[in-house]
Amino acid sequence: MEEKLEEKIEVRKINKNMSIVIGIIILLGIAVFFMVENGKSSKAKKILIELGYKNIGNVEVYSVTQVENVDTKIQGYKYFVKFKDLEQNKECKGFILKDFKHNIDKDVVCK
Numbered sequence: 001m002e003e004k005l006e007e008k009i010e011v012r013k014i015n016k017n018m019s020i021v022i023g024i025i026i027l028l029g030i031a032v033f034f035m036v037e038n039g040k041s042s043k044a045k046k047i048l049i050e051l052g053y054k055n056i057g058n059v060e061v062y063s064v065t066q067v068e069n070v071d072t073k074i075q076g077y078k079y080f081v082k083f084k085d086l087e088q089n090k091e092c093k094g095f096i097l098k099d100f101k102h103n104i105d106k107d108v109v110c111k
Helices: 002-008 016-051
Strands: 056-068 075-085 090-099 104-110
Touching: 016 056, 016 075, 016 090, 016 104
Parallel strands: none
Antiparallel strands: 056 075, 075 090, 090 104
16 A cells, blocks of 8 residues: 555656756855855954054954944944964954944954
8 A cells, every 4th residue: 555655646856947046046145155254354354454453364253243332322343253463473362343433442362
């Protein structure tokens, strides 16, 4: 009886056009992911240059959070970063903060 049920199940194959569309959507998703990751690290690198780190490399952004100062109600972004200071040859990690009034703050430890 089980063999008869398997014989009656009809499987529809995906046509070529739909498989091409699915492939394009997957490639676009991968491209958007890399663009977003590259955008975060380039923004963090610009903030680090403003902070005085001129020669840096391997900037990795672990997360970005939107923050707000409770007293002044000024919002900004906090980047949790890890990078290498090439001038002093040290690994640095911590967070950098830039608000919408272009105030910059940092808490970076280099070892």
